Amino acid sequence: xxxxxxxxxxxxxxxxxxxxxxxxxxxxxxxxxxxxxxxxxxxxxxxxxxxxxxxxxxxxxxxxxxxxxxxxxxxxxxxxxxxxxxxxxxxxxxxxxxxxxxxxxxxxxxxxxxxxxxxxxxxxxxxxxxxxxxxxxxxxxxxxxxxxxxxxxxxxxxxxxxxxxxxxxxxxxxxxxxxxxxxxxxxxxxxxxxxxxxxxxxxxxxxxxxxxxxxxxxxxxxxxxxxxxxxxxxxxxxxxxxxxxxxxxxxxxxxxxxxxxxxxxxxxxxxxxxxxxxxxxxxxxxxxxxxxxxxxxxxxxxxx
Ligand code: PSU
Numbered sequence: 001x002x003x004x005x006x007x008x009x010x011x012x013x014x015x016x017x018x019x020x021x022x023x024x025x026x027x028x029x030x031x032x033x034x035x036x037x038x039x040x041x042x043x044x045x046x047x048x049x050x051x052x053x054x055x056x057x058x059x060x061x062x063x064x065x066x067x068x069x070x071x072x073x074x075x076x077x078x079x080x081x082x083x084x085x086x087x088x089x090x091x092x093x094x095x096x097x098x099x100x101x102x103x104x105x106x107x108x109x110x111x112x113x114x115x116x117x118x119x120x121x122x123x124x125x126x127x128x129x130x131x132x133x134x135x136x137x138x139x140x141x142x143x144x145x146x147x148x149x150x151x152x153x154x155x156x157x158x159x160x161x162x163x164x165x166x167x168x169x170x171x172x173x174x175x176x177x178x179x180x181x182x183x184x185x186x187x188x189x190x191x192x193x194x195x196x197x198x199x200x201x202x203x204x205x206x207x208x209x210x211x212x213x214x215x216x217x218x219x220x221x222x223x224x225x226x227x228x229x230x231x232x233x234x235x236x237x238x239x240x241x242x243x244x245x246x247x248x249x250x251x252x253x254x255x256x257x258x259x260x261x262x263x264x265x266x267x268x269x270x271x272x273x274x275x276x277x278x279x280x281x282x283x284x285x286x287x288x289x290x291x292x293x294x295x296x297x298x299x300x301x302x303x304x
Contacts (some may be wrong), residue, residue, distance in 0.1 A: 130169030
């Protein structure tokens with residue numbers, strides 16, 4: 001394989017020396033959060049990873065190369081790119097974007113592929129994509145789920161985004177053989193809220209156990225990654241009975257306006273931001289930062 005990967009020296013050196021590296025996605029920057037909070041988040045998340053002893057590698061496609069780690073200028077350029085000018089890349093369109101020299105932001109699925117190509121085993125994000133509500137007629141199921149089933153990267157997220165059909169999302173992951181591990185509690189988290197009322201299939205309470213299970217999957221030759229579902233910190237949580245009516249409203253507006261496919265998630269996140277007067281974004285940033293902290297701990301445990 002001769003993948004077009006470009007590394008800043010810091011990431012290259014850390015990977016060659018076997019030091020901990022955490023991958024970060026870029027769709028959350030271009031499509032998930034508004035300017036300028038997206039850039040602030042991208043910088044803070046990298047700082048949290050450094051503070052916890054790992055090297056951050058934000059992944060995006062630019063100029064025909066997969067950038068595994070970006071300097072501050074590149075981060076800012078990406079954060080300023082309007083969402084309609086950056087492709088939202090998943091497994092299906094990663095190669096097209098690279099071959100045609102376009103700019104692309106990587107979703108969970110595409111970031112997992114690129115991280116694995118680069119030799120990075122841990123990745124932190126906000127919430128994975130999953131089964132959309134009404135999927136029984138729309139068939140809208142995120143490619144993130146199948147990626148978790150085939151690419152060996154441990155993904156740390158605050159569960160799946162609560163705009164989704166969470167029970168169906170967990171069912172699909174179970175069918176695909178993806179370990180869904182709640183971190184430090186029995187309940188699966190629901191992105192903005194700590195609990196979902198759904199019991200997690202697996203629970204772990206420390207980074208070393210998560211690293212050990214990833215290593216054991218490799219020894220067993222099991223393909224695919226693991227999803228670590230880390231609940232949002234207490235002080236940033238939006239209780240379920242507060243956020244659910246807001247999500248319902250955003251969903252009915254999306255339906256009325258005929259929003260479909262890749263536009264659904266960015267539309268809903270944007271409407272929920274407006275309806276909560278920015279509270280949803282503050283919570284989203286807080287959960288991403290905490291996921292980055294945990295991912296750095298797991299990456300360190302994997303190198304021991
Ligand atoms: N986490 C966030 N905000 C986001 C995402 C994750 O806090 O916007 C992005 C990820 O890139 C994820 C994508 O892969 O949302 C899911 O999009 P979809 O539902 O269209 O598959």
